Amino acid sequence: MHVLNAVQVAPSAPLADGEAGLASTVSAEGVVGVLATREPGLARGFVHGPHGGSMPFYRPSCTAVLYTYRAHEWHRLELSHLPVSYPVIALLPDGELLVACPRIPWVDGRPDPRNAHVFGPDGAHRRSFALGDDIERVFSDDSGTIWTTHNEEGWGESYGLVRRDVRGAWLWDSGIACQDDAVNSHAGVTWVYRRPSLVRLQDGLEAEYDSPVDGVHALAFEGDRLLLAGPGERLSWCGLVDGEVRWLDAAEIAGPFEDWQVLDCHGPHLYLHDLGDGYHRVAIT
16 A cells, blocks of 8 residues: 655635635645635526526626635635636636636626636736636646636537636647546646546657546646546556556555545645645645
């Protein structure tokens, strides 16, 4: 058994009375961010859509606040508004925050493709742009670019994996319709779990390997070593050996946790959220 140690990087966010968390993330620099609101019913509800139906993705009329843990303390920032329902978030360079809707929202009686919104460090809305439909995951890497993975209904315009700059301009995409369940991009190297394979992208080259683990939803890497998180948060220690990715050992995280799940992964770091003890970092180095 390969035993890994976890280090707490932030306690649980000190949400004010009446506030409910909507989304959370960890940046490539290890900053924890939590988006919250006092009106969760408006942030996660339904509006009237076309043909008398209901739409869960829209522009809500409610407030929002961002908590970030930096320099050993939580900071609270009120945003000008919550731009989309059912938000997902990513922390961008220069203190900016990306808030995106996983689907194209229904706004003023029509679909609005601008489902991504960026707020400045003062909480003011700065810009909006299209990030594609049916987003499964969004994150910002150590170079500050935005990655999104897309499910089937987003493949028509976005394929499966897309990289954009901080203003939403296209930089790269997978070029194929694919279901990428885990992505980690760090220091110019990107590993992707594309069922049933692991794909490594570096210097414009793509290498595909059979994955020794099924159902990978998160991964960390350092050199030729990988930590794969599978169903039920089962961890596997793997390595790239003689041109193939091999399962080397089962892995576990030392220390008592109440109920943890992987939140984000950046390079050699896997970030966990434990409901009883806040946020932790596991390093595979």
